[in-house]
Structures are given as structure tokens and as C-alpha cells.
Amino acid sequence: MLQQKELLTKLDREQPNNLGAGDRLVALYTVGYHFPYIQDNPQENIKFRQQVAQVCQANLEIACEEEINRYHHRHTNIPKVNVGENYLKIGYISSCLRRHSVGWLARALFKHHDRERFKIYAYMLGAIQTNDGLQKWYINHADVVHQYGLVQIEVAEQIYHDQIDILIDIDSLTTTSTCSIMGLKTAPVVCNSSTTTRNLFIAAG
Secondary structure (H helix, E strand, O other), X not given: OHHHHHHHHHHHHHOOOOOOOOHHHHHHOOOOOOHHHHOOOHHXXXXXXXXXXXXXXXXXXHHOHHHHHHHHOHHHHOOOOOOOOOOEEEXXXXXXXXXXXHHHHOHHHHHOXXXXXXXXXXXXXXXXXXXXXXXXXXXXXXXXXXXXXXXXXXXXXXXXXXXXXXXXXXXXXXXXXXXXXXXXXXXXXXXXXXXXXXXXHHHHO
């Protein structure tokens, strides 16, 4: 663990900007995920997580500059569809909307939204067509559902075209699947911390 801390400190000092946006960068997002299991030092653990996230974000913005600029200017690039309703589009992205501990715990987020104020979109990653009752439950409790196998740029493009107002990553650092998608900032507001998700759950009630 000491060697890994030294390498992360070196990473922060050197600030490499040639990592691209492929699998190597995605894996880097969670390189220190195990620290809280080994040491009870939240200040240091968070510091390393933030430093790694900053390096990843900087490299993602360099590698995907064109896409990010397009996503940031979506309101001028894509006309807002007049649906005759005044509501926010909330997108939940996760690989765990199925028989999984996260899947069981997140049900209230979908069930208790005020449907006159919010329209719920589900972006289900790794959603293999299986006999999973909980996965079917999520499909039935979302207004719009998109199911994917492997995570690709098509997910970010779909979020962009759906014109999501708030995008929430339910998995956080449970998986690396959503890290780069969140980093592209395809929605005006993106949330991937457990605290933010908890606050939105309270507001949804």
C-alpha cells in the first residue's frame, strides 16, 4: 500500500496528459478504492481519490474535447422539444439495476418520485436479458429505459439526445463502467456521490 501511495503522489506531481480515454484511463479511476478497507484515514483517502479523479478528468477532456464541447452546448445544438409539461428529466445510470445490493436499495428512488415534476430515465448497463425479476421491476418503474451490454460511447450519445437535466450515477466507485460517461458531462448536472444521491432521494419524496 505504501508503494501505491508513492505512485499516486508521483502521478499527482507529474500530471500526465497523454493517457487517452480508453481502458487504461477507466481503470485508473478506481485505483485507490480499497484504501478505506485497509486504513481508517478518510482525509487521506479522499485526497488520493480527488487527485486521481482530477488527472482522469483532465485526460478525458483532452481526448474527448470535441464530444465534450458538443455536449456542453446541447441547448443550442438540439432544439428543446415542446412536450407541454414542466418537469425535469432525471437519468439514473447503473450496472446494478438488477438482483444486486445496490439494486435492492435504490428501488425507492424510482418508486417515490413525483411524476408530475420528474420524468425518470434508466440507463441500464450490462443489462443482459435474463429472468431477473428486479431488473424487470426497474423497467416497469421508469418512464424511459435504455439497456446496454458493454459500455460504449453510444450511452453518452443517448443521454445527450434524451436531453437529461440531472444525471445520477448510482454505482459510484462500485464499478468503473460509468466513470468516463459521467466525466463527459452529458447533462447540465451530474451526480455520482452517495451523499448527493441520498439528498435527491429525500427530495423525491
